[in-house]
Amino acid sequence: MPTTIEIRSLNLFYGSFQALKAVDLSIEKNIITALIGPSGCGKSTLLRCLNRMNDLIHGVRITGEVRFEGKNIYDATADVATLRKRIGMVFQRPNPFPLSVYGNVVYGLKVAGEREKRIMDEVAERSLKAAWLWDNVKDRLDRPALGLPLDQQQRLCIARLLAIQPEVILMDEPCSALDPIATSKIEDLMLDLKREYSIVIVTHNMQQASRVSDSTGYMLLGEMIEFGPTANIFTMPARKLTEDYITGKYG
Amino acid sequence: MKRHFQNELEALKVSLVKMGSVVEEALKSSVFAILNRDDAAVQRVLEAEERINLLELEIDHAILDLLALQQPVASDLRFILAVQKINNDLERMGDHAVNIAESAVALKTLPDTGMLEEIPRMAELTLGIVKQGLDSMILKDPSLAAAVLRADDGIDDMNRTVARKVIGLVKNDPTAIALGLELIRISRNLERVADLTTNIAEDVLFYVQARVVKHHAEEKDDTHREVYHGPGTD
Numbered sequence: 001m002p003t004t005i006e007i008r009s010l011n012l013f014y015g016s017f018q019a020l021k022a023v024d025l026s027i028e029k030n031i032i033t034a035l036i037g038p039s040g041c042g043k044s045t046l047l048r049c050l051n052r053m054n055d056l057i058h059g060v061r062i063t064g065e066v067r068f069e070g071k072n073i074y075d076a077t078a079d080v081a082t083l084r085k086r087i088g089m090v091f092q093r094p095n096p097f098p099l100s101v102y103g104n105v106v107y108g109l110k111v112a113g114e115r116e117k118r119i120m121d122e123v124a125e126r127s128l129k130a131a132w133l134w135d136n137v138k139d140r141l142d143r144p145a146l147g148l149p150l151d152q153q154q155r156l157c158i159a160r161l162l163a164i165q166p167e168v169i170l171m172d173e174p175c176s177a178l179d180p181i182a183t184s185k186i187e188d189l190m191l192d193l194k195r196e197y198s199i200v201i202v203t204h205n206m207q208q209a210s211r212v213s214d215s216t217g218y219m220l221l222g223e224m225i226e227f228g229p230t231a232n233i234f235t236m237p238a239r240k241l242t243e244d245y246i247t248g249k250y251g
Numbered sequence: 252m253k254r255h256f257q258n259e260l261e262a263l264k265v266s267l268v269k270m271g272s273v274v275e276e277a278l279k280s281s282v283f284a285i286l287n288r289d290d291a292a293v294q295r296v297l298e299a300e301e302r303i304n305l306l307e308l309e310i311d312h313a314i315l316d317l318l319a320l321q322q323p324v325a326s327d328l329r330f331i332l333a334v335q336k337i338n339n340d341l342e343r344m345g346d347h348a349v350n351i352a353e354s355a356v357a358l359k360t361l362p363d364t365g366m367l368e369e370i371p372r373m374a375e376l377t378l379g380i381v382k383q384g385l386d387s388m389i390l391k392d393p394s395l396a397a398a399v400l401r402a403d404d405g406i407d408d409m410n411r412t413v414a415r416k417v418i419g420l421v422k423n424d425p426t427a428i429a430l431g432l433e434l435i436r437i438s439r440n441l442e443r444v445a446d447l448t449t450n451i452a453e454d455v456l457f458y459v460q461a462r463v464v465k466h467h468a469e470e471k472d473d474t475h476r477e478v479y480h481g482p483g484t485d
Binding site for chain 1: 254255256315316319320321322
């Protein structure tokens with residue numbers, strides 16, 4: 001499988017605290033890559049490096065490279081707005097805008113200057129269908145998005161992302177606010193989406209990582225301890241640190 | 252929901268069906284080989300055995316991943332555990348087919364003095380319950396599984412009859428000892444195949460009805476409770 005994102009010797013400092021230590025990682029196309037590890041291990045920090053969300057945090061210093069489709073996204077010439085369009089993010093809490101369902105889905109298109117209603121309708125329908133939300137909302141596209149149940153809000157956020165046709169979807173604990181049924185829907189949706197998108201998910205839930213991902217990276221104290229096919233990590237990890245964490249002996 | 256997981260379970264079932272079919276074919280060929288002294292049939296058994304071994308590894312691997320990655324519970328868990336044991340039993344049945352085929356090779360070196368009538372009868376019955384056992388798993392049919400458990404006694408009786416007849420044969424003609432040993436060996440392998448099929452039937456009852464019938468465990472257990480039998484069995 002070809003690589004989409006190549007991380008090389010990535011270090012990240014919050015002031016004097018080093019949150020990522022020489023991380024190397026290759027993220028392949030059209031698979032789900034999971035990052036697991038205890039709280040504070042750096043997995044969310046690493047995820048946010050992939051579309052430069054950490055730029056927004058004061059006092060962050062980054063060294064090393066994150067190459068997306070061959071180009072270092074931390075180059076001085078890199079266009080961050082375009083990058084975040086190509087690598088989108090879904091957050092822990094669903095964060096629909098205080099707009100209608102429809103307004104949320106076409107928001108990105110409008111910002112990009114699209115004015116034609118027919119195109120926006122088409123994209124809205126396609127995106128909502130791809131996020132398995134169309135049947136739930138097709139009769140109430142003009143209703144406030146914040147009135148939807150939480151899991152539908154989360155799928156709306158995914159639809160909003162799909163509308164701008166990203167290449168990579170980053171997911172930061174996308175199910176931690178959801179109950180098991182809603183979680184299972186999102187997991188199945190992810191497995192569908194990977195046919196067209198590359199997905200990187202950070203999760204506290206090891207079982208979730210094992211269920212949905214193809215590759216898993218275990219992180220501890222800012223280091224990538226072990227990275228490999230998920231089946232190998234969960235049946236025959238190479239390192240004792242990984243074994244201790246996934247069998248619950250850590251801590 | 253959980254469509255992907257269900258698809259993986261379905262794929263596991265397909266692999267098991269494939270494994271069962273290859274084992275059935277191997278057993279049929281081995282029986283054909285002894286009844287017809289047929290070299291090509293022996294060869295088919297040996298080829299089938301290689302496929303059986305590969306399928307066993309493939310199924311083992313799929314089960315390991317499913318258990319480690321999907322946290323199966325209830326009827327899904329019982330299904331996976333049943334497949335694991337049936338996989339093992341089928342592989343052993345493949346080995347017995349090879350043993351029978353080896354007897355076919357040995358028989359060819361001996362004068363053709365006719366086959367004990369019990370052997371083809373026993374082979375037919377054994378192949379019949381193997382089919383029933385596999386069908387009970389594929390169709391999730393406890394009544395077929397129960398029929399397998401009942402039929403095994405008849406095959407055990409025939410095995411004892413063969414031993415008795417061979418003793419008589421050798422008493423009358425001590426030079427028939429080589430033939431007698433092969434006949435006992437064939438009969439013994441068929442009887443083992445039938446025994447392994449009863450294991451499959453027990454696993455099917457565990458999977459479909461959540462009942463543990465082996466070693467009369469059910470009779471000793473007085474803690475009966477209602478169990479949901481999983482999709483498609485109500």
